[in-house]
Structure formats: C-alpha cells, structure tokens
Amino acid sequence: MEAMTFQAAEKRSAELRDELNQYSYEYYVQDQPSVEDFVYDKKYQELVEIETEYPDLITPESPTQRVGGKILEGFEKVVHDIPLYSLNDVFNKEELIAFDERVKKAVGHPVSYCVELKIDGLSISLKYENGVFVQGATRGDGTVGENITENLKTVKSIPLRLKEPLSIEVRGECYMPKASFVKLNQQREEEGKEVFANPRNAAAGSLRQLDTRVAAKRNLSTFLYTLADFGPLESTTQDHALNEMSRLGFRTNPEHRVCETIDEVWEYIENFHETREQLDYEIDGIVIKVNDFSIQDDLGFTVKAPRWATAYKFPPEEAQT
Numbered sequence: 197m198e199a200m201t202f203q204a205a206e207k208r209s210a211e212l213r214d215e216l217n218q219y220s221y222e223y224y225v226q227d228q229p230s231v232e233d234f235v236y237d238k239k240y241q242e243l244v245e246i247e248t249e250y251p252d253l254i255t256p257e258s259p260t261q262r263v264g265g266k267i268l269e270g271f272e273k274v275v276h277d278i279p280l281y282s283l284n285d286v287f288n289k290e291e292l293i294a295f296d297e298r299v300k301k302a303v304g305h306p307v308s309y310c311v312e313l314k315i316d317g318l319s320i321s322l323k324y325e326n327g328v329f330v331q332g333a334t335r336g337d338g339t340v341g342e343n344i345t346e347n348l349k350t351v352k353s354i355p356l357r358l359k360e361p362l363s364i365e366v367r368g369e370c371y372m373p374k375a376s377f378v379k380l381n382q383q384r385e386e387e388g389k390e391v392f393a394n395p396r397n398a399a400a401g402s403l404r405q406l407d408t409r410v411a412a413k414r415n416l417s418t419f420l421y422t423l424a425d426f427g428p429l430e431s432t433t434q435d436h437a438l439n440e441m442s443r444l445g446f447r448t449n450p451e452h453r454v455c456e457t458i459d460e461v462w463e464y465i466e467n468f469h470e471t472r473e474q475l476d477y478e479i480d481g482i483v484i485k486v487n488d489f490s491i492q493d494d495l496g497f498t499v500k501a502p503r504w505a506t507a508y509k510f511p512p513e514e515a516q517t
C-alpha cells in the first residue's frame with residue numbers, strides 16, 4: 197500500500213475505528229454479529245497498518261487498544277466516591293415473604309420489584325468522563341478497590357466510548373462464560389498448571405493479572421446493573437436505568453423483569469432455579485430490588501446493606517462441572 201498522506205490516514209483511521217467498534221458492539225454486547233470474522237480482521241489489519249505509520253492517530257477507544265501489552269507493577273488503590281453496597285441474603289420463600297412484609301410495612305403500600313439474575317463473577321465499577329472510559333476498579337471492601345482499568349480495557353463488552361458523551365459511573369459484574377472456563381481449564385491441565393475451581397475464581401484471577409495480555413485472552417464478559425453516578429440521566433426506576441445503560445452501549449442481562457407481587461418474584465426464582473444450567477454463565481441466586489428509586493431513597497440502608505433489596509441465594513448444589 198503506497199504511503200497515505202496524514203489527512204487521508206486521519207480520515208480512514210476514524211472510519212475504520214467507528215466501523216470496527218460497531219462490529220465489536222454487535223458481537224460482544226448484542227451477541228448479534230453482522231459481519232463474518234474475516235471482514236473484521238481485514239479492517240482491523242488496515243487500522244493497525246495506519247496506526248503503525250502514524251502513531252499520533254491512535255485514540256483511547258481504538259480497538260487496537262484492547263489487546264493489552266502493558267505489564268503493570270501493581271494495582272493502585274481506588275476510593276469509591278459512592279460505596280458499593282452488599283446485599284442481605286434470604287434462603288427460602290418464608291424469608292423472602294418476610295422481606296416483602298418489612299418493605300410494605302415501612303412504605304405503607306405494596307411496591308413493584310425489579311428482579312435480576314445474580315451473576316457469579318467479580319463486581320466492578322466503571323467510570324466515564326464525557327463518554328470515554330477512564331477508570332475501572334474492583335469492589336474491594338466496598339469503599340476501597342483496586343484500579344484494574346488496563347485489564348478491563350481488554351474486556352470486549354466494556355465500551356471504551358459511550359453512545360453519548362456522558363460523565364457517569366456504573367457497576368456490574370465481570371464474569372467468565374461457562375464454555376470459556378471449561379476451555380481454559382483444559383488448556384491449563386495440558387500445560388500442567390493448576391486449574392480454577394469455578395468461573396468466578398477464573399474471572400478474578402484473570403483480572404488480577406499484571407500482564408494485561410493475559411486478561412485479553414480470557415474471553416471475559418460483563419453484565420452492568422447499577423447506575424451509581426447518574427450524571428444527567430433522570431431514571432426514576434431500576435428497570436428504566438437498566439434500559440438506559442443498554443442504550444448507552446453497556447451489556448445488560450436480558451432476563452430482568454418487573455414483578456408486581458412477591459408471588460410473581462417467587463415464580464421467577466423457581467423458574468431460574470430449574471433452568472439455570474441452560475445459561476451460558478453461572479448465577480448463584482436472584483437479586484430483588486424495589487423498582488422505584490424514590491421509594492429506595494425513603495427506605496435507605498442499614499449499616500452495610502440496602503433495606504430496599506435482598507438476594508435470594510440458591511442452595512449450594514454439588515460442584516457444577
């Protein structure tokens with residue numbers, strides 16, 4: 197390819213970045229690829245050649261920045277402006293109904309619940325400034341976590357730039373799909389390495405790698421589920437907040453549902469307790485939240501957990517192979 201002028205390279209690299217990021221969004225966030233891999237690979241190679249010739253054209257959200265390549269000395273500490281809360285657990289229908297009774301007593305009327313699958317991964321917090329991903333951190337103890345931005349940049353379902361230039365912070369789970377976990381452990385057995393006990397440990401181990409190229413190869417994914425810093429967003433319910441996060445480019449779990457009664461919640465729990473083996477990812481329960489944010493604010497928190505949410509935990513079954 198004869199050398200491009202800088203102007204031509206600038207225009208072409210911008211076109212390629214947008215095209216490749218759109219393909220990546222369709223593949224990793226929507227699970228609906230619109231082109232074959234070879235189309236992606238060919239355009240990706242063209243972008244690498246342009247960026248190699250003109251390194252000044254590399255931008256933070258270029259897909260070439262996802263392959264890792266940094267070896268970190270360690271992870272810096274991150275203080276969460278908005279602490280990540282933990283959830284009080286319930287283990288059976290009676291305790292779930294007692295939770296609903298407490299909520300109704302405190303609020304004075306029945307409430308709607310947003311119910312969501314409890315993903316068995318690693319909690320993460322993602323910060324965006326004017327739409328650009330600037331910091332990713334682990335939950336840590338809820339107040340202080342570890343800065344794992346460089347590793348999270350290699351997680352393809354995490355947008356490097358939002359669909360709108362918003363400054364927000366979201367929380368969710370980074371997890372390893374079951375199929376990737378099986379493949380990784382087979383690989384490690386062949387290499388005589390210790391295998392991971394479960395996908396959650398494998399995801400945590402992958403994000404704690406100081407060599408970001410390792411995380412890049414672990415096929416990690418995400419489901420985001422909490423709007424922490426709303427920025428200019430004005431969602432008034434959890435269900436709406438999930439739809440907004442999806443609209444902005446985040447991967448959210450499609451199984452969330454608004455239930456009008458605790459019986460509906462129990463039906464949802466029983467359904468997923470039976471069918472969770474069919475999911476591509478591991479869950480360890482169901483999260484139940486009062487849907488309306490103003491009612492959440494009225495109910496507030498105990499020392500460590502919200503009064504407006506609970507986690508129904510499935511009984512630990514024999515180790516899922």
Ligand SMILES: NC(=O)c1cc2c(N)ncc(C(N)=O)c2s1
Nearest residue numbers: 281282283312313314315421483
């Ligand atoms: N510890 C927590 O607050 C939560 C933990 C989790 C989890 N592991 N998966 C899903 C959700 C959710 N959809 O809200 C939550 S919330």
